[in-house]
Amino acid sequence: MANPQPNQDALDFGPEGAPYGREFQFSDADFRSLVALARERTGISLSDSKRNLIYSRLSRRLRALGMMSFRSYREYLNSPDGEQEIESFINSISTNLTKFFRESHHFDHLRDRVALPFSQASSSRPGQRLRIWSAGCSTGEEPYTIAAVLRRGIPDVERHDVKILATDIDTDVLSKGANGEYPAASIDDIPENYRSLFQPKGSRGTALVIGGELKSLISFRHLNLMVHPWPMRGLFDAIFCRNVMIYFDGPTKAALIDRFVEQLKPGGWLYIGHSESLLGTHTHLSHAGRTIYRRNS
Numbered sequence: 162m163a164n165p166q167p168n169q170d171a172l173d174f175g176p177e178g179a180p181y182g183r184e185f186q187f188s189d190a191d192f193r194s195l196v197a198l199a200r201e202r203t204g205i206s207l208s209d210s211k212r213n214l215i216y217s218r219l220s221r222r223l224r225a226l227g228m229m230s231f232r233s234y235r236e237y238l239n240s241p242d243g244e245q246e247i248e249s250f251i252n253s254i255s256t257n258l259t260k261f262f263r264e265s266h267h268f269d270h271l272r273d274r275v276a277l278p279f280s281q282a283s284s285s286r287p288g289q290r291l292r293i294w295s296a297g298c299s300t301g302e303e304p305y306t307i308a309a310v311l312r313r314g315i316p317d318v319e320r321h322d323v324k325i326l327a328t329d330i331d332t333d334v335l336s337k338g339a340n341g342e343y344p345a346a347s348i349d350d351i352p353e354n355y356r357s358l359f360q361p362k363g364s365r366g367t368a369l370v371i372g373g374e375l376k377s378l379i380s381f382r383h384l385n386l387m388v389h390p391w392p393m394r395g396l397f398d399a400i401f402c403r404n405v406m407i408y409f410d411g412p413t414k415a416a417l418i419d420r421f422v423e424q425l426k427p428g429g430w431l432y433i434g435h436s437e438s439l440l441g442t443h444t445h446l447s448h449a450g451r452t453i454y455r456r457n458s
C-alpha cells in the first residue's frame with residue numbers, strides 16, 4: 162500500500178527539508194538564510210510561522226528567474242550579482258495590508274488636534290508650514306486619508322505650505338500609491354462627508370481615483386526606515402507609523418521610536434498601529450490617547 166500523503170496544512174516539509182508535493186526544495190538552511198537577509202535589509206523579523214508564506218511569495222521569484230531551488234535563489238541573493246534582485250525580494254516579503262480611514266480615531270484626532278488648530282492659527286497668516294509623514298504608507302490609502310482630513314480641516318490649505326511625505330521600502334506599493342487608483346469597493350471605507358474627494362472612474366464606476374486636490378499634497382518616496390541618516394530635513398508636526406513596527410523586534414522598534422522622536426517637533430504627534438505599544442515609558446513622549454503619543458515640549 163502506498164504511503165498516505167501527509168496533510169499539507171499540518172506538515173509541509175519532509176525530513177531533509179524536501180517539500181511534500183511542492184515545486185521547489187526549501188530547506189531549513191534556505192529559510193534561515195532568507196530570514197537573516199530580510200532582517201539585515203529591512204529590519205523585518207520572520208518567525209518560523211512565516212515559512213509557508215515565504216515559500217509561496219518567493220516561489221514566484223524563482224519561477225520568474227527560471228531557478229530550480231531555493232538554495233540557488235539565496236546563493237544568488239547573497240552574491241554580488243544578486244544585488245539587483247534585492248528589490249524584488251523585499252517587495253515579495255513585505256506585508257502591505259491597509260485601507261482608507263483605517264483606525265479612524267487617529268483621523269478624528271488629526272482633524273481636531275492638528276488640522277483645525279492649524280487652520281485657526283494660520284487663517285490670517287498665509288504660508289504657514291505643516292508637515293506630516295506617513296512612514297510605511299503601503300499602497301497610499303493612509304496618506305490619501307491624511308490628505309482628505311487636511312483638505313476638509315484647512316479650507317485654505319492652498320495658501321499654506323502643507324505637505325505629506327509618504328514613504329515605503331516596497332517600490333511596487335509606492336507606484337500604486339502614486340498612481341492613486343483603487344477598487345471601487347474601497348469607497349465603503351470612506352466616511353460620507355469625505356467621499357466627494359474620491360472620484361469614481363469608468364462608465365460603471367469600476368474604480369476609485371484620487372483627484373489632484375489630494376494628490377497635490379503628497380510626495381511618495383522610496384525609503385527604508387533602517388537607513389541612517391534619513392534624508393529629510395526639517396521636523397514633522399505628526400508622524401504616522403502604523404502596522405509597520407509589528408514586523409520588527411524589540412530593539413529595532415525601540416531604536417526607530419527614538420529616531421521618530423528626533424524627527425518630531427516639540428508638541429508633535431506620533432500615531433502607531435492598534436496592536437503596537439511603546440515598550441515602557443519614553444522620556445520624550447507622553448501618552449495622548451489610544452495608540453497616540455506626543456513629543457514633550
Ligand SMILES: C[S@@+](CC[C@H](N)C(=O)[O-])C[C@H]1O[C@@H](n2cnc3c(N)ncnc32)[C@H](O)[C@@H]1O
Pocket residue numbers: 202203204205255256257258259260263296297298299300303328329330331334384385386387402403404405408434
Ligand atoms: C501593513 S503595511 C501598513 C500600511 C499603513 N501604515 C497602515 O497601517 O494601513 C506595512 C508597510 O510597512 C512597510 N515596511 C516594512 N518594513 C519597512 C522598512 N524597513 N522601511 C520602510 N517601510 C517598511 C511595508 O512595505 C508595508 O507597506
